[in-house]
Amino acid sequence: MNFQSEVVHAGDRKRETGQVTPSTTPISLGTTYFYESAAKLDRVLGNEEHGFSYARYANPTNEALEDLVTKLENGSGSLATSSGMSAIQIALQAALLDRSHSIVASDAIYGASVELLDKLFASFNVRVKYVDICDLQAVGKAVADLQPGCIFMESISNPLLRVGDVRELARIAHTAGGALVVDNTFATPMLMRPLDLGADIVVHSATKYLAGHGDVLGGIVTSNANHYEQVRALARIAGPLLGPFESYLTMRGIKTLALRFERQCENATLLADWLAEHSGVERVYYCGSTAHPDAAVIRHTFAPELYGGILSFEIRDADKDAVLGFMDRLRMVVPGTSLGDVHTLLLYPQIASHRNLSPKMRARLGIRENLVRVAAGIEHIDDIKADLDQALRADRSLH
């Protein structure tokens, strides 16, 4: 099936003997399960037979969502987790099991992921080295020095939207015996399927594009055959599972992922072109720009004609107060901290995703004080442009 059909059908209508089969997966709330035969319960508890025994191990609604995302990411199995961050934690722990306790990480990952590595993993003696993931020589050197258990990166970096070469990075990780873990939240499996390019584990903040409507906190880990058992085993012990209601909402959201994402990409492309010509804008960052530094990688790793729904831009001559004023003037675009929703969201990295970085570190990463990030929604493009325009124009009159 094509992606547009898979999002609608995969995971649903698993037949269970003696039960009616609803066309879409219902919410299953039970925490423990009854079997007519204790021998069967024994086999299910012992993992010798498929079935459900206890909610921390597996749940029918979660399983339907997991099957759906496994199909979309072309993996061997998935785990639905309580948040994107718990997905990253489980994925990295699974990747480091039986491997060197060290990680080479992209220096352009989500702020909380940096904190997860620096505060949690480091306190368990995991060594972490940050590199520019688009500089393959630097990655090669870091991997040769550290011999890491894994490389961790985002398929599209935040907020400057750089794209590392997953194929090459998987090769480099594997030469050192390590795994490649990719946070695919920004790209979605519609734009990129990291496992097809050689990655070992993919994670999502399902809070974003997958659920898509700003009403679910959730995560997904999808892995290849080599790591799925570890992911599942860790989850059985630690129990960071998504609740069945959130699983249902996420699955319901994914049914329209293809429709939403196509429109979000189209809106982002139109916005990037328009903002590049706007007198109030200094510079635009977008994966679809012809001058994008990773254009060649984008060409051979992204789906054709799609460049993602996120762009960033620098407001001309704006300091922090001017950016905050611009945000206050927005009438439809929502100033907030997330992305991937049906409504257009605007984030100011300096006060949100990159708040905890020092000004020096932000400057080193190229994140200027006048940079904002837009996650295009599905509204009419003219309304998004009109809102940004009036907020930018009022800003112009200040200078």
Ligand SMILES: Cc1ncc(COP(=O)(O)O)c(C=O)c1O
């Ligand atoms: C790229 C990326 N990964 C992971 C996360 C964490 O996801 P969650 O907030 O669902 O825990 C975020 C949150 O913004 C994100 O942007």
